[in-house]
Amino acid sequence: MPRSKRPALAPRKQPVQARSSELVASLLEAAVRVLSREGAARFTTIRVAETAGVSVGSLYQYFPNKQAILFRLQQDEWEKTGAAIDTLLGDTSRAPAERLRATMRAFFQSECDEAPLRLALDAATPNYHDAPESKAHRRRSRSVVRAFVAAAAPRASPSQRRFAADLLFMTMTAIGKQVSERRPTEAEARRWADATAAMVTGYLAQLSPGD
Amino acid sequence: MPRSKRPALAPRKQPVQARSSELVASLLEAAVRVLSREGAARFTTIRVAETAGVSVGSLYQYFPNKQAILFRLQQDEWEKTGAAIDTLLGDTSRAPAERLRATMRAFFQSECDEAPLRLALDAATPNYHDAPESKAHRRRSRSVVRAFVAAAAPRASPSQRRFAADLLFMTMTAIGKQVSERRPTEAEARRWADATAAMVTGYLAQLSPGD
DNA sequence: TTAGAATACGAATAATCATTCGCGTTCGGT
DNA sequence: ACCGAACGCGAATGATTATTCGTATTCTAA
Numbered sequence: 001m002p003r004s005k006r007p008a009l010a011p012r013k014q015p016v017q018a019r020s021s022e023l024v025a026s027l028l029e030a031a032v033r034v035l036s037r038e039g040a041a042r043f044t045t046i047r048v049a050e051t052a053g054v055s056v057g058s059l060y061q062y063f064p065n066k067q068a069i070l071f072r073l074q075q076d077e078w079e080k081t082g083a084a085i086d087t088l089l090g091d092t093s094r095a096p097a098e099r100l101r102a103t104m105r106a107f108f109q110s111e112c113d114e115a116p117l118r119l120a121l122d123a124a125t126p127n128y129h130d131a132p133e134s135k136a137h138r139r140r141s142r143s144v145v146r147a148f149v150a151a152a153a154p155r156a157s158p159s160q161r162r163f164a165a166d167l168l169f170m171t172m173t174a175i176g177k178q179v180s181e182r183r184p185t186e187a188e189a190r191r192w193a194d195a196t197a198a199m200v201t202g203y204l205a206q207l208s209p210g211d
Numbered sequence: 212m213p214r215s216k217r218p219a220l221a222p223r224k225q226p227v228q229a230r231s232s233e234l235v236a237s238l239l240e241a242a243v244r245v246l247s248r249e250g251a252a253r254f255t256t257i258r259v260a261e262t263a264g265v266s267v268g269s270l271y272q273y274f275p276n277k278q279a280i281l282f283r284l285q286q287d288e289w290e291k292t293g294a295a296i297d298t299l300l301g302d303t304s305r306a307p308a309e310r311l312r313a314t315m316r317a318f319f320q321s322e323c324d325e326a327p328l329r330l331a332l333d334a335a336t337p338n339y340h341d342a343p344e345s346k347a348h349r350r351r352s353r354s355v356v357r358a359f360v361a362a363a364a365p366r367a368s369p370s371q372r373r374f375a376a377d378l379l380f381m382t383m384t385a386i387g388k389q390v391s392e393r394r395p396t397e398a399e400a401r402r403w404a405d406a407t408a409a410m411v412t413g414y415l416a417q418l419s420p421g422d
Numbered sequence: 423t424t425a426g427a428a429t430a431c432g433a434a435t436a437a438t439c440a441t442t443c444g445c446g447t448t449c450g451g452t
Numbered sequence: 453a454c455c456g457a458a459c460g461c462g463a464a465t466g467a468t469t470a471t472t473c474g475t476a477t478t479c480t481a482a
Contacts, residue, residue, distance in 0.1 A: 013428095015429095016427090016428065016429090017428065017429075017478090017479065017480085018479095019428095019429070019430090019478080019479085020428075020429060020430090023429085023430085044468085044469070044470085045469080045470060045471080046469080046470090054430080054431090055430065055431045055432055056431085056432070056470090056471080057429095057430065057431050057432065057471095057472085057473085058429075058430050058431070060470090060471065060472080061428095061429070061430080065470075065471080066469095066470070066471095119338070123334060127330070127392060129392060129393065163402070163406070167403075167406050167407075167410075170386060170389050170390070170403075171382075171386060171407075171410070173389065174385040174386045174388065174389035175381060175382060175385045175386070177385065177389075178381055178384065178385035179381070181338060181340060182340065191374070192378075192381075195374070195378050195414065196378075196382075198414055198417060199378075199382070199410040199411060199413065199414040200410060202410065202413025202414050202416070202417055203406065203409055203410040203413050205413070206409060206413055224458090226459095227457090227458065227459090228448090228449065228450085228458065228459075229449095230448085230449085230458095230459070230460090231458075231459060231460090234459085234460085255438085255439065255440085256439075256440060256441080257438095257439075257440090265460080265461090266460065266461045266462055267440090267441080267461085267462070268441095268442085268443085268460065268461050268462065269459075269460050269461070271440090271441065271442080272458095272459075272460075276440075276441080277439095277440065277441095
């Protein structure tokens with residue numbers, strides 16, 4: 001049974017004065033620290049407020065509930081990966097295979113750098129897969145990914161390319177997450193990234209006209 | 212800071228009489244039901260006991276704590292996927308590409324059939340990646356996967372093959388999980404499985420002597 | 423300077439949970 | 453039939469948590 005109404009995630013009140021903007025900023029910073037250092041289970045409104053050097057009451061002035069803090073953090077992560085895809089995968093001055101490899105490397109590296117945060121965020125957040133913000137995030141990257149697939153597999157049908165674009169995105173995020181759970185060294189992460197890029201490149205190379 | 216001692220996961224007491232064996236069985240069945248229907252957040256010892264038609268006290272006779280129930284469920288899942296890999300990927304009477312496709316299809320299908328359970332289990336359990344039981348599970352499948360890679364990429368070096376075996380396992384589990392989160396139809400799941408198999412097959416085909 | 427808006431506070435509230443323990447019941451062997 | 457062990461029970465305990473709200477403090481504009 002899905003919840004009939006999704007709980008409020010929008011800020012309760014907008015910071016007006018400078019001190020409250022700083023308060024919100026330090027709250028978010030503290031939330032990241034608590035999540036990475038203590039994990040999802042110990043992510044508590046009081047702990048976040050204490051870490052920020054602020055009282056719980058102040059926290060609730062600007063966030064309607066605990067979920068809203070997590071959601072905000074998740075949005076920031078989406079923003080980051082979206083930007084990386086735009087600049088690396090969309091860099092048409094380089095050959096497709098090279099672009100894909102660079103994107104995978106950057107994505108896996110960033111995933112591993114922030115592994116504690118991202119893992120805890122995954123554990124703490126419900127499935128935001130259907131949230132409009134999540135869809136918007138995927139939509140944003142879609143055009144870049146599709147343009148990339150068109151360049152890498154020009155002979156494939158549009159339908160094949162649409163699917164391949166989804167597959168590329170899914171493969172990157174899925175394997176990236178799994179790799180980060182292993183806490184690999186930088187060199188290992190690069191090896192996984194290169195192998196993942198090779199798999200996708202191999203798949204794209206197989207595509208030919210016909211559905 | 213990692214926990215210095217990992218909490219007890221072994222049963223507190225072994226069922227001796229028939230009635231207590233049935234009690235444990237109905238407790239596990241109830242745990243699956245609660246996890247799939249209510250989700251990880253509402254997975255509660257009292258709810259599990261109630262669903263099993265049993266008191267909390269009885270639950271604690273056979274499980275030292277809540278985690279132990281989840282761990283037991285996780286082990287059952289590991290057992291299932293291990294068996295599937297053995298029979299499908301290890302079936303040397305069929306061509307490698309076909310074997311891989313069959314394995315992916317079965318894995319993705321089962322992942323999607325039990326999606327609520329597996330997702331909730333993921334959300335509820337800590338990272339058992341370093342638990343000896345988890346390592347044993349991977350070790351068990353390793354030989355079959357390596358034999359498969361040897362058959363599919365005979366010209367690759369042993370080192371390449373070891374890595375490729377890890378990559379195959381990781382790709383299957385990572386993408387399988389991500390696909391199941393989308394709650395796809397059976398046909399969609401099959402399409403993702405085939406595409407994933409094609410990616411891996413393409414990667415294996417690229418392997419040649421040299422590191 | 424000052425009123426009132428904005429901000430900050432944190433003890434109090436209400437709810438939920440994991441786990442325990444003392445007691446009554448049932449079983450299996452003799 | 454009988455006894456000790458195994459089993460089953462569930463109210464009570466102790467701890468943690470999200471969220472509220474009445475009050476105190478600080479800012480800003482006039």
